[in-house]
Amino acid sequence: MRIIIIGAGPAGLIFAHCLTRAGIDDFIILERRREVVEELGSGILLWPHTIRIFDQLGNGLLDAARKMEPSLLETVRLDAKGKLITRGSFWHRLKENHGHPAMVFQRYQLIQLLYEKLPGREKVLCNKRIKAINESSSEVEVVCSDGCSYKCDILVGADGVHSMVRQLLGTCERSPIPDPLNLPEGVRTTFRAVCGISPLIPGLPPRTQIDIMQKDTIWQLLQSGDWVGWCFYRRLPQTTTKTSRFNDEDADEFVSQFQHQIMAEGSSVTFGDLWRSRKRAQVVDIEEGVLKEWHKGRVVLLGDATHKMSPNLGLGGNAAVESAVTLSNLLFSHVQNNGQSDMASIEPIFSEYQKRRMKRTQDCTHISGNILSFAWLAVYAIRFLCIFIPVEAVDRLLADWVLNWVSRDGEILKFAQECQHQSGRIAWRYPNTDETQRVFLTKTR
Numbered sequence: 001m002r003i004i005i006i007g008a009g010p011a012g013l014i015f016a017h018c019l020t021r022a023g024i025d026d027f028i029i030l031e032r033r034r035e036v037v038e039e040l041g042s043g044i045l046l047w048p049h050t051i052r053i054f055d056q057l058g059n060g061l062l063d064a065a066r067k068m069e070p071s072l073l074e075t076v077r078l079d080a081k082g083k084l085i086t087r088g089s090f091w092h093r094l095k096e097n098h099g100h101p102a103m104v105f106q107r108y109q110l111i112q113l114l115y116e117k118l119p120g121r122e123k124v125l126c127n128k129r130i131k132a133i134n135e136s137s138s139e140v141e142v143v144c145s146d147g148c149s150y151k152c153d154i155l156v157g158a159d160g161v162h163s164m165v166r167q168l169l170g171t172c173e174r175s176p177i178p179d180p181l182n183l184p185e186g187v188r189t190t191f192r193a194v195c196g197i198s199p200l201i202p203g204l205p206p207r208t209q210i211d212i213m214q215k216d217t218i219w220q221l222l223q224s225g226d227w228v229g230w231c232f233y234r235r236l237p238q239t240t241t242k243t244s245r246f247n248d249e250d251a252d253e254f255v256s257q258f259q260h261q262i263m264a265e266g267s268s269v270t271f272g273d274l275w276r277s278r279k280r281a282q283v284v285d286i287e288e289g290v291l292k293e294w295h296k297g298r299v300v301l302l303g304d305a306t307h308k309m310s311p312n313l314g315l316g317g318n319a320a321v322e323s324a325v326t327l328s329n330l331l332f333s334h335v336q337n338n339g340q341s342d343m344a345s346i347e348p349i350f351s352e353y354q355k356r357r358m359k360r361t362q363d364c365t366h367i368s369g370n371i372l373s374f375a376w377l378a379v380y381a382i383r384f385l386c387i388f389i390p391v392e393a394v395d396r397l398l399a400d401w402v403l404n405w406v407s408r409d410g411e412i413l414k415f416a417q418e419c420q421h422q423s424g425r426i427a428w429r430y431p432n433t434d435e436t437q438r439v440f441l442t443k444t445r
């Protein structure tokens, strides 16, 4: 079965790892950028269930991630004046609950890790911007803007929230291309944010998450050992189904009134300090929503191309990994059964993939969006809770009850062992099934 993946972001690269692990080697990735690894983007946090997948994927992925020592320890919530609301250990509690820690990377470090550990990385072709898709009943042809074309049985659009594959789905080469600034049905924007990376300024505690929550304005800082990934969100006057592109002047204007906001408890570090020392920053519209249709014919969507969530809980990339896991589990079973690549065999795989992933991606999208929208109300709720329970207990409550399902219910690969299996206080919904692995090992021997 020939597979083409469009996009070497987290979704495309993880899916390539999954296929390789499943023994499905006949694939390429087409990426529009000049290099796979470019120093772009902000911080990205991976939850314990995703770290579990790293273990299953092998190729030294988990050990290499651990060597970067990116786990978080403390969570601090501050009010507008920089006064402490709660201090807790959400991320530490998450590790106690699930065995694996949550890990935080700069986006480019994560891409570098996934790329360098991918066996056969010459299958990732750069400077390949997809321009057209021609689909027949027997195959799909992908045409790139450099004039090259490639054929496959399955086309996977892992090309992000403004997915060209999604826009071309079902169109032929001469069809007019829809406006990429119009969001697809079901996706909307309520917040605009500026997100960036700065060095860890003295006065900001390392390995700490800081949230500063005010009505319609929220700051989030993820501090690693020597850098800080930050996001500053502002609610738009009204929710819209359009998205916008921004330049550096827009970014300057966006932050101009907020330079004096204090960023840490008992410190004089301001947002202006982070802004002036930034290595990079970008204004982005925070799109949220899950598409109704994830596939058509031989084409299927993966990651942000089909489910986009606000980044405040750090779930979007994790959801992309989970979708890659589900799709590769289904493809693996198909290849084991008959592996036929006619349309009638492929479509049920895609339908099942969408069915299995729909509710969970909707849940992740809703909880991320609601927490962002009602963060200021949460401040009052937390202050009220603290009358009855110690401030440190708020994060335990969140990790044990409110968000326990996020990692607990993460699907795992059916065809790969966990070499360094970890578990904690909360049982995994998908235990490490030796039985599944025995079947796999017998069949592949």
Ligand SMILES: Cc1cc2nc3c(=O)[nH]c(=O)nc-3n(C[C@H](O)[C@H](O)[C@H](O)COP(=O)(O)OP(=O)(O)OC[C@H]3O[C@@H](n4cnc5c(N)ncnc54)[C@H](O)[C@@H]3O)c2cc1C
Residues within 6 Å of the ligand: 006, 007, 008, 009, 010, 011, 012, 030, 031, 032, 033, 042, 043, 044, 045, 046, 128, 129, 130, 131, 158, 159, 160, 161, 163, 164, 165, 195, 231, 284, 302, 303, 304, 305, 311, 313, 314, 315, 316, 317, 318, 319, 320
């Ligand atoms: C500020 C911010 C912080 C975030 N923090 C977190 C976090 O902490 N944890 C988390 O899990 N998620 C986080 N997210 C979300 C996460 O970054 C995304 O969910 C994730 O990157 C989605 O991966 P993807 O591969 O689907 O899409 P993308 O990351 O967008 O990658 C798409 C790839 O496709 C390529 N491409 C696009 N168009 C074409 C084309 N026409 N032809 C060829 N190639 C193309 C692009 O160049 C890119 O390499 C954050 C998002 C933002 C904006």
